Amino acid sequence: MKMDNKAPEYLTVEIKSGGESWGVVHAIPKEYKTGTTGYFLVSKVSNPENPLARYQVNINVMLIGSKTKK
Numbered sequence: 001m002k003m004d005n006k007a008p009e010y011l012t013v014e015i016k017s018g019g020e021s022w023g024v025v026h027a028i029p030k031e032y033k034t035g036t037t038g039y040f041l042v043s044k045v046s047n048p049e050n051p052l053a054r055y056q057v058n059i060n061v062m063l064i065g066s067k068t069k070k
Contacts, residue, residue, distance in 0.1 A: 002065035003037075011039050013059060020048050027059055035068030 011027040023045030030040040039061040047053040 002063060004063055004066075007063075011041075011061065013041065015045050015057060022046065022048060022055070023057075025057060025059075027061060032060075032062070035066075036062050037066040038062035 007029075010029070012024060013027060014024045015022040023043070025041055025043040025045070027039035027041040029037070031037050039059075041057065041059045043057050044054050045057055047055070
């Protein structure tokens with residue numbers, strides 16, 4: 001199994017459009033059911049031009065080659 005000993009504790013992700021920030025969210029470490037390791041986040045952001053329009057954000061960041069071999 002591949003590991004990344006220099007991986008950060010979490011990832012900070014900024015959602016932007018045209019230079020305008022919709023929000024800053026954090027991805028936390030996760031070990032997936034498949035054995036793959038990486039980061040995961042689920043959050044909500046708002047359109048700065050229309051704060052009533054909210055969006056759900058789902059991000060999976062997986063370390064290539066980290067899946068446990070069967």
